[in-house]
Amino acid sequence: MKDLTSIQTKIYEIRGQRVMLDFDLAELYQVETRSLKQAVRRNIERFPEDFMFRLTKDESNYLINIGKSQNVIPPDYNIGSTELFAFTEMGVAMLSSVLRSKTAIQANIVIMRAFVAMRNYLLSPSVPSAELDELRRRVLALERGIEDTNAAINDLSEDNRQEFDDVYMALAALAEKKKETSERPVIGYKKN
Structure with a gap:
């Protein structure tokens, strides 16, 4: 499992909210991005706009271009026709009810700690x-x-x-x- 600092580097600020992107979460949960998105789509009622939102094409392109140049996003990552999902802290917590593997539960605990540590730092x-x-x-x-x-x-x-x-x-x-x-x-x- 990754440490808090490496997870905190995967927390972005988009639309004024701290979020994690679907491919980063999939990596942490050790599942394919497509599987994570499929589980979310099957349970979409659990993910209102303040839990998860889809990035616009411009936001996605900006993140992909910046991310690849800074080695944040894997160079082989291709959004293609899919859209990026951005999960807020509450959305990440909700993922634990959708992805039920032991790895997902452990990853979720560490991710939640990273969000809390970041919030505490900002509010300190x-x-x-x-x-x-x-x-x-x-x-x-x-x-x-x-x-x-x-x-x-x-x-x-x-x-x-x-x-x-x-x-x-x-x-x-x-x-x-x-x-x-x-x-x-x-x-x-x-x-x-």
């Missing part, structure tokens, strides 16, 4: 608030750094303005000097 006040505090500290540090950088740029701009003023003054002084030197008599040999 200490972890997110500590992470938020760390993010706030980093943002404040960045803001201070930006303020320091802007101040340095302003100081540099003021220094540059002063240097440009000095250069213009020097150029003006040189231009005046050139006028004075051009009015002097030429000294040296005369050319015939």
Whole structure:
């Protein structure tokens, strides 16, 4: 049986709900995906929309493309004309009444623990608030750094303005000097 962490990586957020997909569940229950779907279809009244929903073609294609590129979905997986089923936590619990093998029961227990662990993590006040505090500290540090950088740029701009003023003054002084030197008599040999 897989550990909680590996199962948690198979829990996706789709339509604002945490769900597991049919092929992942079939793998965990050690049954074929088609068998799992067949059992669900035979007992469809046990799976209302808040327990299980079918992904649209666009959602399926997006998940398949992203999943294959990240090695989440097996490269040989082909949806073909079938549709993907997404099971919420309650839907996964309901699967245990549809799939009755020992493996399915054990897998269901571990999956339910994974959902609960994930929910507890997300609802835990200490972890997110500590992470938020760390993010706030980093943002404040960045803001201070930006303020320091802007101040340095302003100081540099003021220094540059002063240097440009000095250069213009020097150029003006040189231009005046050139006028004075051009009015002097030429000294040296005369050319015939």
